[in-house]
Amino acid sequence: MTDCPPAHPIDPIRFTRALCEIESTTYHEGAVGDFLADCLAGRGWAVEKTPVAQPPESATAGPRWNVYAGTAGETPDLVFSTHMDTVPPYIPFSEDANFMYGRGVSDAKGIIAAQVAAAEALRAAGFRIGVLFVSGEERDSAGAKAANLTPKGSRFLINGEPTDNRLALASKGALRAVLKSTGKMAHSAYPELGDSAVHKLVEALGKMLALPLPTLEDVGPSTLNIGQIQGGHAPNVIADQAEAQVLVRLVGDSAPVRAALVEAAAGLAEVDFTLEIPFVRLRAVEGVPTMIAKFTTDIPQLSNWGEPLLLGPGSIHVAHTPFEKLAKKELLEAIELYIRVAKQLLG
Secondary structure (H helix, E strand, O other): OOOOOOOOOOOHHHHHHHHHOOOOEOOOOHHHHHHHHHHHHHOOOEEEEEEOOOOHHHHHHOOOEEEEEEOOOOOOOEEEEEEOOEOOOOOOOEEOOOEEEOOOHHHHHHHHHHHHHHHHHHHHOOOOEEEEEEOOOOOOOHHHHHHOOOOOOOOEEEEOOOOOOOEEEEEOEEEEEEEEEEOEOEEOOOHHHOEOHHHHHHHHHHHHHOOOOOEEOOOEEOEEEEEEEEEOOOOOEEOOEEEEEEEEEEOOOOHHHHHHHHHHHOOOOEEEEEEEEOOEEOOOOOOOOEEEEOOOOOHHHOHHHOEEEEOOOOOOOOOOOOOOEEEHHHHHHHHHHHHHHHHHHHO
């Protein structure tokens, strides 16, 4: 396994590389959690490793953890947090003079490195600081939900996601729905003898795409994406079943959106809501540039960890793509920005 950077202060570029060389797609965070726990303990932190349950379909992926590090016997005033898991597929780390490339460099292993570097500098300056790194953010926030059961009493939580080193004033929520249509199988030459589940599903989805979704002037519109469709057996068979997954990015209460989706599917498909992450507004800090995060984060699931802020290096536009990258200069700037924001909060 890659060695933990021994230098004091920590080398954030080398640390990012060490983290990215450990594959940790969602459900497979065990090894990177072990590495982080051992590394932070070796650097003088009091470390707690808390198991995060695997869903039944991933039980063979092995154990995974949340990793918390602080000072023994001390309640932190501020905790830095982000996630250890990445989306698939794994992309090996590489670098040149200006950039790092590969899965996780911006979402969110470079952020882990920046937060550890900032936390160590603040702790050395006498501030009461902790770090929390969780599993499962990219799928269902399982790690954050588990961590919220055992908060440390912190006043502030700085969550890290790629925001181009700007503080987010709001983060969109998410509403995930599964649509299921059923019908009657028949020969496609005699459609009158069957009842196409695919046709029903397509009609329901068409109605959903035409819905006028809520919008907020200072945030923007809700958006709807049909992410997956499957069904039927062959082109010459009337389909007896079809299914789709839809994700709405929320800018307010989910209730009117839920009602609109159910109405659009009425008589055509059953709607099952499988995930909801609420829309949140966040605070600014004087002198720090701001943005609106159109994506969701673990923040709603970490409500017991103090007043949240959202800030991190990297662009969300390259996260989850084959072209994920992070400028080394931006990573170093993030460390100073984290320190500055923390000092302003703790004043």
